[in-house]
Amino acid sequence: MPGLIAHAQEMSGAPIAIGDAAGNGTHDGGSAHPAGEGAAPLSAAGDAPAPFDIRSTRHRLDSALAMPAYPQDHAAPSSSAPAVNAPLAGSSAPTASTPSLGTGTPGTGTPTASTPASGAVAAHTAPQQGQMVSRYLSELIAAQLPRFVVEPKDAQALADFYAARQYQPVFTAAGGYSPIGAAVLGTFAASALEGLAPADYTVPPLRAHASDGELAEAELRLAATTLLYARHVQSGRFDPKGINPEFVDPTPTVPDPTAVLALVSTSPNTSAAMASFAPQYDEYRLLKMQLAARLADGRGVPLAQVPAGPTLRPGDGDRRVPLLRARLGLQGAPDDFSYDDMLVDAVRQFQASAGQKPDGLVGPGTLAALNGTGSESLPDIIANMERWRWVPHEVAPVYVMVNIPEFMVRVVVNEQTIHETRVVVGTEKNQTPIMSAEMQYMVFNPSWNVPPGIIRNEMLPKLMADPYALERQGIDVVRNGRIVDPGTVNWSRGTQGYSFRQPPGERNALGNMKFMFPNKHSVYLHDTPSRALFARERRAFSHGCVRVHEPMKFAEVMFGLGVNDRWDQRRISGLLGGSEKHVSMQRRFPVHLVYFTTYVDGAGKLVSREDIYGTNAAVKAILGLDGSARVATRGRQTALR
Incomplete structure (x- = not known):
C-alpha cells in the first residue's frame, strides 16, 4: 500500500528505515527515533471502544496490513500550533519541542479551605475550560476504572500514578491532546510497522473545544491504551506456553505498568520512550525493516504455494512442477510436469542462495524456503517478530543463541556474532524447548x-x-x-x-564435554560421538539437548568469555581423559534457545526455514494470520492478553 511509510512518519515524527539491510550486527548504537512529537489522533467508528479484554474475541491482525484513515481536523503540534486541538484564547499549552506533563490547572474551580468561593463568584463566574479535568479524572478512576483496563496491575498503576500527581493530565491539554498524547497516538498509528494491529489501540478523536469531561475520558483511555501497547510490543499478545506447555517455555519480560507511565510522562522524547518497549535486538530491527519495505511497496498479493509432497528428484514427473517453475521465474507449458535440467539448475541456485545444500532435491526444507519468499512472507515476518518478544527484553552484552529451525548456534558480543557452528536439535517428539537460562559451568569427561x-x-x-x-x-x-x-x-x-x-569415554553420548545452563527441562549443549549427523541439512535427531559441532572451538570461546582468554584449544585438550572435571564460569551470560523460521541473513536477505515443530504455524493461527483464531492442529481457543 503506497504511502504507508510516509503516513506513519508523519504521524509519529520518526523515520522508518527501509534501506539496505545488513547482516547480524547492525545496531546503530541508539534508538532510531529522533525527537518529533507530532501526530494526528486516531479515528474511531461509533462509540468509545471497550477495554481490550483477554477473554473477548480478538481483532484479526489482517488490519495490520492496512493503515486506517485518520481525521485531519486535529493538527499535530508545531511551532505555530501550541496544542493538538487549539486551546481557548488566553490559555497556555506546551510546545512540541518541550513535552510536558500537562499544563492545565485542575481543581481551580473547586472551593478549598485556603481559597473559599464567595456566593457572588459562584453565581456569576463559570470555571474556564480545562479547570475541571482533574476532578472528572479523579471520579472516573474512583468509579469507572474497569471500563478502561482489564489487568488489575494496570488499574492500580493508573490509580497510583494520577493520585501522586493530584490528577493532573499528561496526555491532554486545554482543548486537545498534549504533545505527549500526540506522540503516543503517532506510535499507535504506526503500530503496523511493529507487526501489531492498529485496531487494538484505537482511541476516539477529540472534537474541537472538547469539554472537561471529554478530556478526562480521553486522558484515561489514552493512558490505559499506552499500557496495553507497551505490554504487547514488549512481551507479546498472548501467553506462549498455551501453544505447548511442555516445550514452549520462554520468559518474556512483561513491562511494569508503573514504570511505563513514569517513563512516558517524563521522557524528553516521547516517541523514543515508546520505541524503547519494542525488542532492541538487531535481528528484530532487520525483520521490521523487511516488513516496512513490503508494506511500503504494496506487496500484498500472495504467490501460489508449492504444495508438500514426495521429495522431487531430477528427472521426476510431478504435477507441482509448473508451480515450482513459476516460483523460480521460468517459462514453461502448464501441462509440462517434467523436472528437467533447466529447472534443476534454478533450484540449485535458489538452494545455494538460501544457505542450503545445492543438491537439486526439492524436499521439505527447500519447499519451506521457497514458500517463505514473496509477499506471502508477511504473516511469517509478523509471527517471527512476535517471537522476538519472548526473548528477555534486556539485550545482554554477551549471549549464546541457538536457533532451533536453523540448526545453528551463535555466540554474540555487543550484537556482533563472534562464533557460529552447526547443531543437532531435538526431534518433533522430543523437542528442544524454547527457553532462556544462564550459562554457569562446563563439564569435561562427563558421565x-x-x-x-x-x-x-x-x-x-x-x-x-x-x-x-x-x-x-x-x-x-x-x-x-x-x-x-x-x-x-x-x-x-x-x-x-x-x-x-x-561413564566417560569415546562411546559416551555426551562426547568429551557439556556446557551447562541449569533449567527445569534438563537440556544443555554438548559434544557427541555421532558427528556424521552434522553433514545433514535437516538435523533434528536428539532427545532435546543440543549437540554442538566442533565443540573444542566452542569451548575455547566459552573459556575466553566466561573464564579468561588464556585457555586455547591446546590447553583445553589437557582436560580431556580421566574423571569428570568441572569448570565454573567466572562471568555468566544468558543462553537463549529460540525458534525463528524467518530471519535476515548476513547478506541482508530474508530467509525462511522449515517449521519443524509447527510452532510458527501455531503463532500465525493464534494471531489470526492464517484466517483462523485457533491453534493449528489443536482445535482450542487460545486467550490473548
Whole structure:
C-alpha cells in the first residue's frame, strides 16, 4: 500500500528505515527515533471502544496490513500550533519541542479551605475550560476504572500514578491532546510497522473545544491504551506456553505498568520512550525493516504455494512442477510436469542462495524456503517478530543463541556474532524447548545419567528383550550406588529403584564435554560421538539437548568469555581423559534457545526455514494470520492478553 511509510512518519515524527539491510550486527548504537512529537489522533467508528479484554474475541491482525484513515481536523503540534486541538484564547499549552506533563490547572474551580468561593463568584463566574479535568479524572478512576483496563496491575498503576500527581493530565491539554498524547497516538498509528494491529489501540478523536469531561475520558483511555501497547510490543499478545506447555517455555519480560507511565510522562522524547518497549535486538530491527519495505511497496498479493509432497528428484514427473517453475521465474507449458535440467539448475541456485545444500532435491526444507519468499512472507515476518518478544527484553552484552529451525548456534558480543557452528536439535517428539537460562559451568569427561523418559520409553523395552543390550553400549545399571548385573533383574517389573549411567569415554553420548545452563527441562549443549549427523541439512535427531559441532572451538570461546582468554584449544585438550572435571564460569551470560523460521541473513536477505515443530504455524493461527483464531492442529481457543 503506497504511502504507508510516509503516513506513519508523519504521524509519529520518526523515520522508518527501509534501506539496505545488513547482516547480524547492525545496531546503530541508539534508538532510531529522533525527537518529533507530532501526530494526528486516531479515528474511531461509533462509540468509545471497550477495554481490550483477554477473554473477548480478538481483532484479526489482517488490519495490520492496512493503515486506517485518520481525521485531519486535529493538527499535530508545531511551532505555530501550541496544542493538538487549539486551546481557548488566553490559555497556555506546551510546545512540541518541550513535552510536558500537562499544563492545565485542575481543581481551580473547586472551593478549598485556603481559597473559599464567595456566593457572588459562584453565581456569576463559570470555571474556564480545562479547570475541571482533574476532578472528572479523579471520579472516573474512583468509579469507572474497569471500563478502561482489564489487568488489575494496570488499574492500580493508573490509580497510583494520577493520585501522586493530584490528577493532573499528561496526555491532554486545554482543548486537545498534549504533545505527549500526540506522540503516543503517532506510535499507535504506526503500530503496523511493529507487526501489531492498529485496531487494538484505537482511541476516539477529540472534537474541537472538547469539554472537561471529554478530556478526562480521553486522558484515561489514552493512558490505559499506552499500557496495553507497551505490554504487547514488549512481551507479546498472548501467553506462549498455551501453544505447548511442555516445550514452549520462554520468559518474556512483561513491562511494569508503573514504570511505563513514569517513563512516558517524563521522557524528553516521547516517541523514543515508546520505541524503547519494542525488542532492541538487531535481528528484530532487520525483520521490521523487511516488513516496512513490503508494506511500503504494496506487496500484498500472495504467490501460489508449492504444495508438500514426495521429495522431487531430477528427472521426476510431478504435477507441482509448473508451480515450482513459476516460483523460480521460468517459462514453461502448464501441462509440462517434467523436472528437467533447466529447472534443476534454478533450484540449485535458489538452494545455494538460501544457505542450503545445492543438491537439486526439492524436499521439505527447500519447499519451506521457497514458500517463505514473496509477499506471502508477511504473516511469517509478523509471527517471527512476535517471537522476538519472548526473548528477555534486556539485550545482554554477551549471549549464546541457538536457533532451533536453523540448526545453528551463535555466540554474540555487543550484537556482533563472534562464533557460529552447526547443531543437532531435538526431534518433533522430543523437542528442544524454547527457553532462556544462564550459562554457569562446563563439564569435561562427563558421565551420562540417562533421563527417566529415555529409560522408560527406549531402554526398558530393550532390557526386556535382552538384559545385556545396554551393557554392550557401555551403560551401567546402578542400584543403591552399586553397579548390578542386568541379567539378574526382572525387568518386567519396571525400572523403579534403578538408575542408568554411561561413564566417560569415546562411546559416551555426551562426547568429551557439556556446557551447562541449569533449567527445569534438563537440556544443555554438548559434544557427541555421532558427528556424521552434522553433514545433514535437516538435523533434528536428539532427545532435546543440543549437540554442538566442533565443540573444542566452542569451548575455547566459552573459556575466553566466561573464564579468561588464556585457555586455547591446546590447553583445553589437557582436560580431556580421566574423571569428570568441572569448570565454573567466572562471568555468566544468558543462553537463549529460540525458534525463528524467518530471519535476515548476513547478506541482508530474508530467509525462511522449515517449521519443524509447527510452532510458527501455531503463532500465525493464534494471531489470526492464517484466517483462523485457533491453534493449528489443536482445535482450542487460545486467550490473548
